[in-house]
Amino acid sequence: MADVVADGDLDDVRSAPPAGEERRLTTSLSTSVFAVLIALVIGGLILLMSGENPLTAYSAMVDGAFGSNFALGETLSRAAPLAIVGYGTAVALRAGLITIGAQGQVVAGAIGALLTAQFFENAPSAVAIPAAALGGALFGMAWVLIPALLRAHFNVNEILSTLLFTEFAALLIEYLLNNPLKPPTAITPQSEPYPKNGILGLVVDGTRFHFGVFAAFAIGLAFVWWVRSDRGFSYDLYGENPSLAQSLGISGNRVIINSLLISGATAGLVGWMQAAGLLQRVYVQIASDIGFFGLVVAFLGGATAGGVLVAALLFGALQSGGLAMQSSEGIPASLSDIIQALLLLGFSIRYAPQIIRLTRGVMANFTLIGKRRA
Amino acid sequence: MDFTLESGEIHALVGENGAGKSTLAKIVAGSIRSDAGSMSLFGQPYQPSSRREGAAAGVAHVRQQLSLVRGLTVAQNLQLGRPGAPAVFNAAAARAEVERWSDEFALSVPAETLVDDMPLAVRQQAEILIAVAWGARLLILDEPSSALGPLETDALIALCHRLRGEGTPILYISHRLPELAELADRLTVLRAGRVVVEGADVRAADLREVATLMIGDVTLLEVNRPEIERGPIRLSVSDLSVSSTQEVGCHGLDFEVDGGEILGVVGIAGNGQESLAKALTGQVKLSSGHVLVDGVDISGSAREAIAAGVAHLHEDRATGLAAAFSVADNATARHVGSRRFTRFGVRLPDKIARHARELAERFQVRPPDPAARANSLSGGNQQKLMAARELEKNPTVLVAHGPTKGLDPEAAKAMRDRCFAAAQAGGAVVVISADLDEVADLAHRVIVLYRGAVTDAFPIEDMTSERVGAAMAGLTESAGATSG
Numbered sequence: 001m002a003d004v005v006a007d008g009d010l011d012d013v014r015s016a017p018p019a020g021e022e023r024r025l026t027t028s029l030s031t032s033v034f035a036v037l038i039a040l041v042i043g044g045l046i047l048l049m050s051g052e053n054p055l056t057a058y059s060a061m062v063d064g065a066f067g068s069n070f071a072l073g074e075t076l077s078r079a080a081p082l083a084i085v086g087y088g089t090a091v092a093l094r095a096g097l098i099t100i101g102a103q104g105q106v107v108a109g110a111i112g113a114l115l116t117a118q119f120f121e122n123a124p125s126a127v128a129i130p131a132a133a134l135g136g137a138l139f140g141m142a143w144v145l146i147p148a149l150l151r152a153h154f155n156v157n158e159i160l161s162t163l164l165f166t167e168f169a170a171l172l173i174e175y176l177l178n179n180p181l182k183p184p185t186a187i188t189p190q191s192e193p194y195p196k197n198g199i200l201g202l203v204v205d206g207t208r209f210h211f212g213v214f215a216a217f218a219i220g221l222a223f224v225w226w227v228r229s230d231r232g233f234s235y236d237l238y239g240e241n242p243s244l245a246q247s248l249g250i251s252g253n254r255v256i257i258n259s260l261l262i263s264g265a266t267a268g269l270v271g272w273m274q275a276a277g278l279l280q281r282v283y284v285q286i287a288s289d290i291g292f293f294g295l296v297v298a299f300l301g302g303a304t305a306g307g308v309l310v311a312a313l314l315f316g317a318l319q320s321g322g323l324a325m326q327s328s329e330g331i332p333a334s335l336s337d338i339i340q341a342l343l344l345l346g347f348s349i350r351y352a353p354q355i356i357r358l359t360r361g362v363m364a365n366f367t368l369i370g371k372r373r374a
Numbered sequence: 375m376d377f378t379l380e381s382g383e384i385h386a387l388v389g390e391n392g393a394g395k396s397t398l399a400k401i402v403a404g405s406i407r408s409d410a411g412s413m414s415l416f417g418q419p420y421q422p423s424s425r426r427e428g429a430a431a432g433v434a435h436v437r438q439q440l441s442l443v444r445g446l447t448v449a450q451n452l453q454l455g456r457p458g459a460p461a462v463f464n465a466a467a468a469r470a471e472v473e474r475w476s477d478e479f480a481l482s483v484p485a486e487t488l489v490d491d492m493p494l495a496v497r498q499q500a501e502i503l504i505a506v507a508w509g510a511r512l513l514i515l516d517e518p519s520s521a522l523g524p525l526e527t528d529a530l531i532a533l534c535h536r537l538r539g540e541g542t543p544i545l546y547i548s549h550r551l552p553e554l555a556e557l558a559d560r561l562t563v564l565r566a567g568r569v570v571v572e573g574a575d576v577r578a579a580d581l582r583e584v585a586t587l588m589i590g591d592v593t594l595l596e597v598n599r600p601e602i603e604r605g606p607i608r609l610s611v612s613d614l615s616v617s618s619t620q621e622v623g624c625h626g627l628d629f630e631v632d633g634g635e636i637l638g639v640v641g642i643a644g645n646g647q648e649s650l651a652k653a654l655t656g657q658v659k660l661s662s663g664h665v666l667v668d669g670v671d672i673s674g675s676a677r678e679a680i681a682a683g684v685a686h687l688h689e690d691r692a693t694g695l696a697a698a699f700s701v702a703d704n705a706t707a708r709h710v711g712s713r714r715f716t717r718f719g720v721r722l723p724d725k726i727a728r729h730a731r732e733l734a735e736r737f738q739v740r741p742p743d744p745a746a747r748a749n750s751l752s753g754g755n756q757q758k759l760m761a762a763r764e765l766e767k768n769p770t771v772l773v774a775h776g777p778t779k780g781l782d783p784e785a786a787k788a789m790r791d792r793c794f795a796a797a798q799a800g801g802a803v804v805v806i807s808a809d810l811d812e813v814a815d816l817a818h819r820v821i822v823l824y825r826g827a828v829t830d831a832f833p834i835e836d837m838t839s840e841r842v843g844a845a846m847a848g849l850t851e852s853a854g855a856t857s858g
Contacts, residue, residue: 230716237707240696247657247686248707249677 032300032307036314039342043335057331064324065317071324073207077278079316080216081106081270085294086312087223088266090303092158094227095259096239101147101162102267103291104169105140109271110286111173112139114181114191117198117276128198133215133272140268141261143169148260152253158260166291174284181282191282200277212277216312219266224305235259267291293340299347315340375411375569377562379512384534384544386554386576389564390588390642390810395547398564399514402545403435404428416511430457432511436518440501442489448472448500449485456508475503479536495526502533506542513537514545519553531557549588549642551581551847563587585843589810599815600794605633608802609654609771614663616649616826624649625827627663631771631802636793638817638834639806642846646826647806648689651775654804655679655686667771680708683770685796687777687789689806691756695748702730702744705762737762738788754785761792768799775806790815810842824848 044054065075085102092099116135120128147161177189200212226232238245238255246252270290275282293315300314301307322336375398379385389395400406402413404422413420415431422428425435442451449468453459472485483500484492492500498518505513515534519527534544534557546558554561554576561579563571570587607630614627624646631637641647652658654665656672656679665673667682688694695704706726709715715726727744734742739751739758748759757777765772774793778786793816797803805816813820813834820837822830822845830845844850 225720228721229719230710230713230721231719233703233721234710237696237699237703237710240698241693243693244688244696244707247655247676247688248710249675249680250710 029302029307032302032311035300035343035346039339039346042342043339046338047331047335052329052331056329057325057335060325060329060331061318061321061336063321064328065321067324069204070207071320073204073209074320074323075313075316076213077208077210077316078319079312080213081273081290082294082297082315083216083308083312084219084266084270084273085290086297086301086308087219087305088263089295089298090223090301090308091226091232091235092259092263093298093303094232094239095235095255096242097151097256097259098159099144099147099162099260099263100159100292100295101144101165102263102270102294103287103289104162104166105143105264105267106271106274106287106291107166107169107173108143109136109140109268110275110282111176111271112136112142112268113198113272113275114194114282117195118192121195121197123197125197128195129200129276132198132276133269136270136272136275137265137268140266140271141264143268144260144264148257148264151260152256162260170284173282173286177282177284189284194275194280194282198276199280200273208278210277212273215269215273219269220305220309223308227305267294270294292344296340296344296347300343375567377569377572379543379545380560381416381543382538382541383559384538384546384557385573386558386561387545387547387564388549388551388554388561388584388588390549390590393564393588394567395564396516397567399435399516399545399547402428402512403433403514404431405435426457429508429510432509433514434505434508434510434512435514435516436498436501436505437516440494440497442497442501442504444490445488447486447488448483448492448504451489451500452504452507471507472503475507479503479506479533481533495529498530499533502537506537510542512543512545514547516547517549518546519548519550527553549847551585551849555581565590581847581849582840582844585847585849586840587843588847589839589843600798602634602636602794602797604635605800607631608633608668608800609804610664610666610669611654612664612666614650614653614665615661616646616653616658617661618649618658622646622649622826623661624653624823625825627828629821629828629831631804633800633802634797635819636797636803636805636817638813638820639804639823640810640813640820640842640846641808641823643808645823647775647808647823649826650823651686651689651773651806654771654773655684677711683767683801685764685769685772687757687760687764687772687774689775689779691753691760694760695756697747697749699748700744701734701739701742701746701748701751701759702727704748704759705730705733705739705744708763708766733762733766734759737765754781754788757781757785757789761789765792765796769796769801772796772801772803773806774803776809776812777805777807778812779807779809810837822846824850 047054047057064071066072085106089099089102113132113136117128117132120131143165144162147158147165150156150161151158174189177191181191182189183192200210203209203211203213234245234250235255237248238250238252242252271286274286279286297308297311297315301309301311318336318339322333325331325335326333377398387395387398397406401408403425404427405425407423415433420431422431422433428435443454446454449465449472450463452472453463453468469485472483476483481499481503483496483503489497489500502513518530531553534546537544548554558576560573561571561576561584562569562573563584565588571584609631611627611629615625616623622645627650629637639647639650649658653660656674656676659674664671667679667684670678670682672679672682672684696707706715706729715722715729730744731742734744737758739755739762748756751759772793777789777793781789793803793805805813807813814837817834819833820831821828822842824846825848829848829850830841832841
């Protein structure tokens with residue numbers, strides 16, 4: 001029987017969406033461009049209110065992001081890890097999964113890379129470097145393995161479990177850098193310097209543009225292959241319509257586990273890049289906010305190859321440009337934090353229905369557990 | 375249509391799918407307006423122009439698709455959208471109110487559990503409870519028992535009796551005749567939008583006769599059913615059982631279908647058809663039994679089902695297509711995992727588009743544009759696109775679930791011809807449908823499903839209203855045994 005159109009008022013509020021709706025997690029180009037423009041305008045308004053000229057500020061930012069070899073190197077070395085995390089997250093997003101655990105996987109990857117590099121301390125660089133990269137990727141995968149299995153076999157939501165594992169990673173690295181991995185002479189928590197034979201050199205001297213940045217291009221190419229591959233298509237199909245995919249013989253569990261493992265591996269690779277290239281030592285803050293902003297980059301880029309690249313460059317430029325603007329114009333670099341935060345906020349609101357439903361469910365379960373105990 | 379509901383009675387409204395039961399319910403609730411005629415409620419003229427007005431007058435409509443908001447608790451649902459609710463949600467008061475009503479009706483509706491975590495039967499109780507708490511003076515329950523098991527149905531009947539005890543009249547819409555004998559006081563039968571029987575006493579009524587009236591005359595039109603040559607058995611189902619938390623499963627099904635034969639599976643929607651379709655296409659783990667295609671067991675493996683040449687026309691086009699994907703991607707999706715359209719694992723878009731265009735033309739998908747999105751096509755063309763994907767090669771077994779549902783005559787004829795063509799090519803065809811005319815047009819033989827079990831089986835020539843009606847409504851001895 002046909003449903004009736006004139007069915008109004010109460011129903012709008014009270015009808016639950018049919019299962020399977022609101023699944024699409026990938027954003028359109030217009031949404032992303034609009035989000036960036038709004039963030040820039042709001043940032044400009046904040047500048048106006050504090051008596052600065054937004055045009056001066058933004059031009060100083062652009063100059064600081066692209067105006068010199070040093071600036072370009074900064075932008076690229078910041079954009080590269082965001083792009084890699086973005087591509088990995090995009091694979092999961094396209095399969096309908098929201099993994100927000102990249103932050104912890106970067107940390108795990110850094111630890112993995114350091115341990116592997118230390119193991120190969122006396123090997124030639126041609127062995128030590130790829131081995132450490134592999135070690136980082138494997139540790140990143142290991143860090144998402146349990147959430148992936150839980151999601152596949154018990155339908156435990158991946159947002160929560162991956163976030164929880166990020167906390168575990170933070171605790172683990174704090175322990176390791178205060179105890180077994182800490183050099184006897186160090187005062188603050190940190191590791192020994194990264195083994196010399198594993199270090200990624202600079203492409204251009206006087207910048208921080210190191211060879212690890214090229215990993216982003218490799219991952220970008222791999223992503224282009226993935227979205228055109230038959231396997232990638234089957235994962236996309238699962239993300240679009242899981243029951244159809246399963247009726248066509250695509251295993252849902254395999255899609256879930258593999259796409260999360262891919263995202264873990266890429267994040268782990270970033271951990272290696274940061275440890276072996278940028279910082280040449282492992283610190284507690286090695287992941288900075290790369291994991292979280294990498295997620296925004298994936299969303300903002302619409303989980304497409306070109307989109308993620310542009311979004312990563314935008315974030316890299318915001319970060320390096322913000323710092324340069326602070327030193328040249330005296331306008332606080334927090335402006336770029338504000339713009340990044342606005343973008344993050346915008347996308348949180350876009351996906352709020354899914355996230356709220358989920359966290360409420362968890363809270364209600366906690367209350368129930370409490371009641372049962374009492 | 376004339377119809378009266380007396381206070382303190384449970385009035386059953388029965389009829390086939392599409393007989394006008396839900397339309398009548400919506401008119402009473404205010405969701406849609408009648409084109410002509412008038413209503414009065416408790417002696418007052420009653421002309422609601424919206425569901426909100428109907429609710430304000432005390433009419434509550436509990437639908438098949440429950441309207442509780444997921445992600446919220448029962449207490450929160452109680453207050454959400456409630457007329458005159460305070461602007462700020464008072465958790466303690468709402469909880470106390472849910473508990474009070476729950477106690478009053480001897481239910482166990484938890485106030486602070488998320489709706490998502492409650493079984494369907496409890497959700498339904500919660501919805502009825504909320505309706506009563508909002509001050510309903512007249513309840514409309516639309517097919518409340520369609521997804522409930524026997525024990526849950528008993529609990530629902532007890533709740534209805536308690537409500538009747540309080541003086542609330544209930545309009546109870548159902549196709550399940552056996553439970554009405556226990557539940558209802560009077561009975562009205564609708565067919566094709568008309569009242570066939572009005573207000574008969576349920577206890578005095580002959581339910582078999584009611585079932586026949588519900589169905590009306592089954593007309594075995596001599597459609598141009600082509601001559602089809604019979605082959606050996608292609609599909610063999612033995613002791614098939616599926617248990618499902620989502621819907622009625624299947625219990626102990628045994629049947630065989632020859633090559634060139636079309637088997638009709640009839641039954642009112644929600645009696646295990648979905649589980650059967652999934653079982654025959656390898657999409658669900660069986661709790662017992664086997665599905666053999668040409669002697670190969672494909673139970674529980676969609677991959678093997680596809681390899682064995684099983685095709686599936688999904689009942690719902692929304693689940694049977696990747697709506698946001700292109701015609702080309704949809705038409706060739708069955709080839710995923712094969713190497714037919716790939717080189718070094720990369721898909722070859724031109725080759726795919728060329729092949730999709732050929733398929734779209736062969737299956738008359740309009741427009742046959744490989745780049746168009748599937749959801750930009752009309753319903754009939756979406757159905758043809760699904761057929762193009764599934765029937766590219768002659769299937770060994772075709773499971774067609776409601777193949778002509780909601781299609782215009784031209785598209786419906788095209789789909790019927792696809793089913794005949796599959797049989798003529800030697801395939802075994804299973805047409806699952808709630809539409810008796812559709813089955814009458816297509817099938818050689820019919821089995822009837824009621825609550826997941828077969829209640830009757832006969833060749834199409836023996837299909838009479840009495841026989842089908844009784845079997846669909848669960849009025850056969852074997853039905854009594856399985857549902858009792």
